Amino acid sequence: MNLDSFHSISKLKRKENKKFFRNLLKINSKKLDQTIHSLHYDEFKCTDCLKCANCCTTTGPLFTDKDISRISRFLKIKPSLFTDKFLRVDEDHDYVLKKLPCSFLLEDNRCSIYEVRPKACREFPHTDRIKQKQLLSLTQKNTEVCPAVFNIIENLKKELK
Numbered sequence: 245m246n247l248d249s250f251h252s253i254s255k256l257k258r259k260e261n262k263k264f265f266r267n268l269l270k271i272n273s274k275k276l277d278q279t280i281h282s283l284h285y286d287e288f289k290c291t292d293c294l295k296c297a298n299c300c301t302t303t304g305p306l307f308t309d310k311d312i313s314r315i316s317r318f319l320k321i322k323p324s325l326f327t328d329k330f331l332r333v334d335e336d337h338d339y340v341l342k343k344l345p346c347s348f349l350l351e352d353n354r355c356s357i358y359e360v361r362p363k364a365c366r367e368f369p370h371t372d373r374i375k376q377k378q379l380l381s382l383t384q385k386n387t388e389v390c391p392a393v394f395n396i397i398e399n400l401k402k403e404l405k
Contacts, residue, residue: 254388265384283396284371291392297353304341305364318360
């Protein structure tokens with residue numbers, strides 16, 4: 245699926261997904277984790293994130309103080325310079341990127357700071373983390389960001405029917 249059709253389809257499914265995610269709250273947490281994790285691993289056997297990079301072009305991660313320190317050290321600049329050059333404070337008082345697409349995204353969709361990327365990037369799309377119930381609102385949002393998450397949730401719908 246190309247990104248244009250993904251964006252259209254994911255928006256069309258927004259209402260259906262909202263209802264589906266509400267119903268997921270009724271499912272046993274361990275069963276939900278096991279099912280989503282299994283679907284995650286199946287999906288990422290055939291998904292190449294470098295062909296997409298929609299997450300890096302349309303959304304930005306939160307940067308923790310540890311992220312800022314680690315990345316600054318890697319770039320050999322002071323944390324304050326890194327913050328001034330690349331980040332801003334959002335309405336929740338979190339550090340986020342000043343602009344999108346991500347400044348560290350290369351033309352071939354690789355990340356120029358991959359080895360030291362923010363924790364949020366390392367964990368994205370979060371469908372392999374435990375306690376999926378706590379992440380349902382984030383996963384619901386990610387169905388419109390990440391084609392792999394969209395596929396995982398579509399397969400979850402089939403699995404739970």
